[in-house]
Amino acid sequence: MQTAENRWFETTNYNFAFLDEGSKREIRRKTLKAVAIPGYQVPFASRELPIGRGWGTGGLQLTLSLIGKKDCLKVIDQGNDDSVNAVSIRRLVMETTGVTTTEETGEATLIQTRHRIPEETLREDQILILQVPQPEPLRRVEPSEEVTRRQHAEMDYSAKWLQLYENIVKWGNITIGADYPVMVQQRYLMAPSPIPRWDNPKIHQANYLSLYGAGREKKIYAIPPYTDVVSLHFEDYPFEVESFTGKACRHCGSTHTFLDEITDERTGEKLYQCSDTAYCKKRQKEQRGTEVSHGN
Template sequence: MNNQYNFAFFDEGSKREIRRATLKAIGIPGYQVPFASREMPIGRGWGTGGLQLSLSLVTTEDVIKVIDQGTDESVNAVSIKKLIQGTTGIDETVNTHEATLIQSRHRIPEYPLKEGQIVVLQVPIPEPLRNVEPSEYVTKRLHADGDYSGAWMELFEKIVKYGRLATIAAHPVMVEERYVMTPSPIPKYDNPRLDGCEALLLFGAGREKKIQAIPPYSKVVSLGFEDYPFELEDFTGKRCCQCGATDVYLDEFEDEETGEKYYQCNDTSYCLDRMNKKEVS
């Protein structure tokens, strides 16, 4: 631990303010709670919202895992991990089962989450109505009235243009039959993992100064129409070229020499774990 900083970087007053906002977010699932977003030693848009949540909640007993688009070894993930470790001295892991605090950008781990774990997701734009309504005052009123016609209209426009619900990521969800939220830019493949999740899911938007939460075992439904229901990415017939997994989110690659496409697990630690188990058996 770096003794030049307070434990977990922030002063205690800042931590308390963020925790109060977090508690309010947990008490009102899906609601956007404003908070006084702090200046961080990383640029806004690179995970400052999630990092502030992690630093305000971490304890000496925690084990941290940080991932960025499925990998534990990206520049962003390593930098955030170093800051948390350097100011707390806590242990790190790539194993989802071992982690008590998981900060993620764009993915939810493949292994099912469990009670007692906290997952912090980095969010660039938390407002699901922002593309149809630029005014913050108006969007707050629409949320209060439960008027989400703008979100439905945006989905309808995709059907008109593409013939299907052509969302790739950040597909809007209804939380506890009350608030519509954007669950960060996770692929829609991960949306079902939000419903009834045993872990506490927190969403931090540093630039927009908002915190949201999905408490454990909450009802989360992805928006869709009766004749155009919400559908996941289709990986039928595809498998990971490294571990052979077929029931996970896969990244597509192309061989530069042959032009043939191949696939690999997006969650690199999950893939490595499967390969290690194969070697042991």
């Protein structure tokens, strides 16, 4: 009988990295196409996994088809290495591959993430894998997949521009928070996954490859390094990231990172802390004078 303490996987019962080779090949073929057409959503078969669809299976399938014995994996969920979703995904990959894992952004070769891009600048040899719940940036303005595919083909994004315009008319500003749409290489409108607007500028001309996987919606798309990724904006209503003016992380004192707002239940006081926990821990260590490896 397996209990929480002695849980194990008979890894020999699984292929390396869980997926069968045929599934990996299909994902690999589609991934190469995705890189060749930046921002375009390539449909793929999306296999069953021991994790429910919509819980990171798109990102996970990319990770499993990419990973090799020499890789070092980092998994984060909203910037956090220790959340349940991140831990489950990391353990599944560990137990079916035996690869090493890390919480240090600089040590990882593959970084699977949900809803954040690490604060530390990544290196050229690192690959960022983003979990995507809704890959279609036009879905809110057009429910039909057939129609949105045609709109992408014709580069007809007027409905999305109208949504932004209506925002301004109604609220005086563009009200999209996370998953703020971007234009890739002046051609494809793309959903950057529900990362905060804070992270959008990081994708523009980034020096690393980003892969996006949507398991439930069965799409893979990619941003190669050094690609133009521009957040939608109007001349008189420029794109703006979240502002944390006058606020600082309660742990490391950072004023240059994306902060989470939490409320102290007893006092009702609003507190702020870094959303990227690994970066925050590293800064705390540095402040205590412990030697840590430096990324950028």
